[in-house]
Amino acid sequence: MGVLTSQSEDFPKWYQDVLNKAVLAESGPVRGTMVIRPYGYSIWERMQAEVDQRIKACGAENAYFPLFIPMSYFEREAEHVEGFSPELAVVTHGGGSKLEEPIAVRPTSETVIGEYMGRWIQSYRDLPLLLNQWANVVRWELRPRTFLRTSEFLWQEGHTAHIDQEDARRYAVRILEDVYHDFMVNVLAIPVVVGRKTAKERFAGAINSMTLEGMMGDGKALQMGTSHELGQNFAKVFSIDYLSDKGAQELCWTTSWGVSTRMVGGLIMAHGDNNGLQVPPVLAPTQVVVIAIKDDPEVIETAGRIEAELREAGVRVRVDTRVDTSFGRRATDWELKGIPLRIEVGPRDLAQQEVTIAVRATGVKSKASLSGLSNKVSETLSEIQSKMLAFAIERRDERTAECSTLSEVVEAAGSGFARIEWDLVGEKGEAELARSAITVRCLQRSDGSLPYSEDEPGLVAYCARAY
RNA sequence: CGGGGUGUAGCGCAGCUUGGUUAGCGCGCCUGCUUUGGGAGCAGGAGGUCCCGGGUUCGAAUCCCGGCACCCCGACCA
Numbered sequence: 001m002g003v004l005t006s007q008s009e010d011f012p013k014w015y016q017d018v019l020n021k022a023v024l025a026e027s028g029p030v031r032g033t034m035v036i037r038p039y040g041y042s043i044w045e046r047m048q049a050e051v052d053q054r055i056k057a058c059g060a061e062n063a064y065f066p067l068f069i070p071m072s073y074f075e076r077e078a079e080h081v082e083g084f085s086p087e088l089a090v091v092t093h094g095g096g097s098k099l100e101e102p103i104a105v106r107p108t109s110e111t112v113i114g115e116y117m118g119r120w121i122q123s124y125r126d127l128p129l130l131l132n133q134w135a136n137v138v139r140w141e142l143r144p145r146t147f148l149r150t151s152e153f154l155w156q157e158g159h160t161a162h163i164d165q166e167d168a169r170r171y172a173v174r175i176l177e178d179v180y181h182d183f184m185v186n187v188l189a190i191p192v193v194v195g196r197k198t199a200k201e202r203f204a205g206a207i208n209s210m211t212l213e214g215m216m217g218d219g220k221a222l223q224m225g226t227s228h229e230l231g232q233n234f235a236k237v238f239s240i241d242y243l244s245d246k247g248a249q250e251l252c253w254t255t256s257w258g259v260s261t262r263m264v265g266g267l268i269m270a271h272g273d274n275n276g277l278q279v280p281p282v283l284a285p286t287q288v289v290v291i292a293i294k295d296d297p298e299v300i301e302t303a304g305r306i307e308a309e310l311r312e313a314g315v316r317v318r319v320d321t322r323v324d325t326s327f328g329r330r331a332t333d334w335e336l337k338g339i340p341l342r343i344e345v346g347p348r349d350l351a352q353q354e355v356t357i358a359v360r361a362t363g364v365k366s367k368a369s370l371s372g373l374s375n376k377v378s379e380t381l382s383e384i385q386s387k388m389l390a391f392a393i394e395r396r397d398e399r400t401a402e403c404s405t406l407s408e409v410v411e412a413a414g415s416g417f418a419r420i421e422w423d424l425v426g427e428k429g430e431a432e433l434a435r436s437a438i439t440v441r442c443l444q445r446s447d448g449s450l451p452y453s454e455d456e457p458g459l460v461a462y463c464a465r466a467y
Numbered sequence: 468c469g470g471g472g473u474g475u476a477g478c479g480c481a482g483c484u485u486g487g488u489u490a491g492c493g494c495g496c497c498u499g500c501u502u503u504g505g506g507a508g509c510a511g512g513a514g515g516u517c518c519c520g521g522g523u524u525c526g527a528a529u530c531c532c533g534g535c536a537c538c539c540c541g542a543c544c545a
Contacts, residue, residue, distance in 0.1 A: 143540090143542095149545080262545050294503065335505095
């Protein structure tokens with residue numbers, strides 16, 4: 001009997017078990033909300049730090065806009081309001097009386113940020129305007145699932161305004177590639193499929209939505225991030241315009257892009273196994289845990305010394321000296337939490353001037369000499385990172401089928417992704433696949449690059465069941 | 468919103484059909500002792516508006532009426 005429900009028995013139940021046993025999060029008191037517990041939040045904080053750093057490297061600056069948005073803002077952009085009004089939370093009362101105009105709790109901030117961009121941009125010299133905010137948003141989801149689809153979630157949303165379509169497009173792609181794709185592959189070790197959304201799947205109010213799709217342990221897809229070209233749709237209704245160097249009044253071209261706490265759910269489902277979560281070393285809030293096996297002064301003292309030495313070497317490490325708890329319990333707990341590397345220190349090890357090293361990803365234990373331990377640890381951590389990515393790539397490729405008919409797609413989507421020529425699907429095929437709960441996750445050119453339009457000939461559609 | 472289900476200790480559940488002493492069980496929690504190299508054992512202990520409101524009855528977790536909440540399956544979504 002395992003600690004968790006096994007993945008093959010019931011994947012959703014396994015996911016719930018991991019959330020509980022690894023002490024990541026639980027449901028909040030209001031339907032669809034979640035409480036993120038300290039360990040879960042520390043993983044999110046690491047994601048934030050890595051993403052934030054990349055966003056800043058692309059030149060965007062952080063700012064903060066209000067949670068409350070006048071309802072009237074939403075009504076300005078027809079497609080946007082149509083897309084979002086069903087899931088808006090609306091405040092009708094404040095300070096004990098009914099409000100003149102209802103206030104929406106932001107589901108996303110294109111409107112309010114558009115309003116202020118319009119005020120701030122006057123000249124072509126003010127462009128591009130590159131903003132980002134870290135915030136919570138609320139969407140009244142009909143079927144919530146912890147981290148994957150919650151009524152309130154945390155995210156970053158970038159909003160930019162550009163001088164022309166080309167500059168806007170280039171920036172939206174740059175965020176997609178240099179921030180999201182780089183982060184997901186090199187930090188999360190999740191080999192996402194990057195492509196363009198079909199018209200049906202496009203963000204409400206965008207002219208182009210691009211996406212990064214991760215494959216989960218059960219072969220289903222998870223949209224892990226998006227970057228949108230908004231064209232001039234929001235510029236028109238929020239008067240985001242500027243005076244060009246030729247003295248003409250011109251409309252800006254805007255973009256928006258985001259990743260959310262959903263990535264925590266993606267991390268769990270992409271790397272987790274029947275022993276629990278697995279956090280890639282580059283991301284892990286705790287990369288190494290040093291377990292003092294026995295209540296012995298020399299053991300405790302050595303564990304502390306190893307901790308200090310590793311911390312000095314830049315390793316995120318913590319020591320476990322809870323010697324009144326059995327070893328098995330502690331080992332299992334750290335495995336559930338997915339700590340990549342465990343160092344066990346006991347009297348038997350010390351007699352040999354060595355320690356035991358256990359790798360979470362493989363379950364393999366080996367001995368390592370006390371001297372030169374920090375080098376050994378750093379090397380092992382980077383090996384684990386590579387192995388996790390290699391394993392995820394292998395699974396993605398194994399479970400991606402080349403198809404030439406819709407019925408083959410339906411078959412293949414039962415266990416993974418299906419690739420098929422987009423010309424063989426089209427809007428009609430997309431609707432037909434939807435009846436089998438399969439969606440076109442994204443479109444790519446045959447060489448894997450991003451299409452300018454879904455009408456380009458020779459595109460490949462990635463189809464899958466999705467969360 | 469349509470269909471199904473569940474509300475009893477922190478969590479998971481039994482008890483309800485056929486009303487009746489002090490409402491049980493497992494896990495977790497607390498104390499003590501023995502343990503500790505893969506979820507320890509024994510002993511003792513704490514913890515309950517039985518979802519809410521009304522009704523029937525000498526007596527309701529249990530029967531009746533009304534309400535609420537949550538979960539699962541579909542349409543929506545980062």
